Amino acid sequence: MYALTTAQMQALERYTIETIGIDGGTLMEIAGNAVVMALREHELLTHERIAIVCGTGNNGGDGFVIARRLIDLGYDVRIGLAVEEQQLRGDAKTQYHILKRRGIPVTLLIEEVQTTAWLASCAVLIDCLLGTGASGALRGHMTWLIPLINALEKMVVAIDLPSGLHANSGEVVDAAIEADYTLTLAQPKIGCYLQQASHYIGELIVVDISVPETLVDTLHMTAPTIVTPALVKAALPARPLDGHKGTFGHGAVIGGSQHYVGAPLYSAKAVFHSGIGLISLIVPEGLMPSMMLQAPEVLLKSAASEDGYMTKEGVALHDFTKIRAVAFGPGLGRAAQLQEVAAWLLALEGPETIIVDADGLYMMKPLLQHVRATGKCVILTPHPGEMAMLCDTTIAEIEQHRFSYARDLAQKFGVYVLLKGHRSIVATPDGAQWLIPIGSSALGKGGSGDVLTGLILSFVTQRVPAEQALYTAAYLQAETAEKLAAQHSHYSVTPEMVVTHLGQLIACFVK
Numbered sequence: 001m002y003a004l005t006t007a008q009m010q011a012l013e014r015y016t017i018e019t020i021g022i023d024g025g026t027l028m029e030i031a032g033n034a035v036v037m038a039l040r041e042h043e044l045l046t047h048e049r050i051a052i053v054c055g056t057g058n059n060g061g062d063g064f065v066i067a068r069r070l071i072d073l074g075y076d077v078r079i080g081l082a083v084e085e086q087q088l089r090g091d092a093k094t095q096y097h098i099l100k101r102r103g104i105p106v107t108l109l110i111e112e113v114q115t116t117a118w119l120a121s122c123a124v125l126i127d128c129l130l131g132t133g134a135s136g137a138l139r140g141h142m143t144w145l146i147p148l149i150n151a152l153e154k155m156v157v158a159i160d161l162p163s164g165l166h167a168n169s170g171e172v173v174d175a176a177i178e179a180d181y182t183l184t185l186a187q188p189k190i191g192c193y194l195q196q197a198s199h200y201i202g203e204l205i206v207v208d209i210s211v212p213e214t215l216v217d218t219l220h221m222t223a224p225t226i227v228t229p230a231l232v233k234a235a236l237p238a239r240p241l242d243g244h245k246g247t248f249g250h251g252a253v254i255g256g257s258q259h260y261v262g263a264p265l266y267s268a269k270a271v272f273h274s275g276i277g278l279i280s281l282i283v284p285e286g287l288m289p290s291m292m293l294q295a296p297e298v299l300l301k302s303a304a305s306e307d308g309y310m311t312k313e314g315v316a317l318h319d320f321t322k323i324r325a326v327a328f329g330p331g332l333g334r335a336a337q338l339q340e341v342a343a344w345l346l347a348l349e350g351p352e353t354i355i356v357d358a359d360g361l362y363m364m365k366p367l368l369q370h371v372r373a374t375g376k377c378v379i380l381t382p383h384p385g386e387m388a389m390l391c392d393t394t395i396a397e398i399e400q401h402r403f404s405y406a407r408d409l410a411q412k413f414g415v416y417v418l419l420k421g422h423r424s425i426v427a428t429p430d431g432a433q434w435l436i437p438i439g440s441s442a443l444g445k446g447g448s449g450d451v452l453t454g455l456i457l458s459f460v461t462q463r464v465p466a467e468q469a470l471y472t473a474a475y476l477q478a479e480t481a482e483k484l485a486a487q488h489s490h491y492s493v494t495p496e497m498v499v500t501h502l503g504q505l506i507a508c509f510v511k
């Protein structure tokens, strides 16, 4: 499954019509019928009255097909048109005339008081006002109709996209339908994962309309792959029955400073709950007493420090020859000597992979142009604020163009990037991207980033390829947090709870 732009979706549609030979009218008929099947399969219909509201374009045309088919199946359906009849064009106009010839009435929704009463008499509202063709601020009757639909607080199912949500950017100019469910056609649109889109989308269901996913390859498109449970299951490291500590590998966390004691501990604990063989935790010497008894499974190592921050000499005393991967940054702080640690780490023989998080990102930024020459696999895991620092721009700019900033950073320096957020993105040096379609507000707490870093470290140490380790870690953390939030609320789930409950989710995947 891919997240596509409007232009890409239109290219797939054009290919299906012009090259495969399924004409536009037939495609609309297939789409409408497929939506009806999905509505029934997901039990979104009621035997009370259903209203289908339609606009000028093909999204409205889909609505006419859906309405006709539901009527044929015995549902009590009302159809509303939010534009004048003469504004209809192409396949939508054809479908409108099919309704007319069938004697099915269509109500014009061009007057607010009557429309309110009309909508209020229905239990479910199906939104076919605008789809991928929407642009700019709302115009005409949509300006009052969309807020009115939201105010009625009925169950709303949006077809293809919630009307008013921009398919490419996730932007909402004035208002957009706040759907309970969005039945998107063929493939999800990229805007469903950007900005505030999740507020409008509700549950996203993808409907197959005979525009197959394989066309994305046929047409050589580059689009982010949406991470599914199947991809996560396939990426989990093998666990041979006779495996031992050496099989599952030795990783290290370098972090902690006088002000941040908990962060590296969270990373180290997450590592241990996800299959690694051995974990070393290297912290400034002053932190040793407070860490001693907190995680007995961790090999705790002290590094000489100055002003509460570790020194290169202090870290370099330790043996890294058997360590496969290092996470650099949790609780590290920022100090000039830490830049020396970063430079030493990049040049270090032994660890094949370096994961850079939190303040480590600030220390690594001036060195990024040297990454390619080292031949190491370097993974950056910024949140939007850290990404803005790395790209010398603002958070707002990053949030508006998440996919392009992640891809450009990865390609510029030959690094792997996990741009965190409500919908995290993975980008690789060769331009591939993955999108994690889930997230959790329960993770909006200090410590969550450290847990994620630990999970990534654990998976790469177990020799999971970097991009798979990134999307698997992010997916498992978000899903665990959501499952916990269902029991304990989004307010109360802590990073520690996520760590200790990860195993329940992993168990479901490896069954």
Ligand SMILES: NC(=O)C1=CN([C@@H]2O[C@H](COP(=O)(O)OP(=O)(O)OC[C@H]3O[C@@H](n4cnc5c(N)ncnc54)[C@H](OP(=O)(O)O)[C@@H]3O)[C@@H](O)[C@H]2O)[C@H](O)CC1
Pocket (backbone or CB within 6 Å): 009, 012, 013, 027, 028, 031, 055, 056, 057, 058, 059, 060, 061, 062, 087, 129, 130, 131, 132, 133, 134, 135, 136, 137, 138, 139, 140, 142, 159, 160, 161, 185, 186, 209, 211
């Ligand atoms: N993906 C597929 O393979 C298929 C998709 N289908 C459906 O088609 C729509 C896309 O259809 P399209 O006609 O391109 O676009 P819309 O239905 O979104 O309508 C666009 C018209 O709406 C008006 N418009 C645009 N922006 C606004 C606005 N901000 N306010 C008010 N009105 C707006 C505009 O009309 P004008 O008369 O004002 O010019 C646009 O022309 C896709 O989403 C699917 O639902 C196919 O049915 C099956 C295959």
Ligand SMILES: [K+]
Pocket (backbone or CB within 6 Å): 059, 127, 128, 129, 130, 131, 158, 159, 160, 161, 162, 163
């Ligand atoms: K819609």
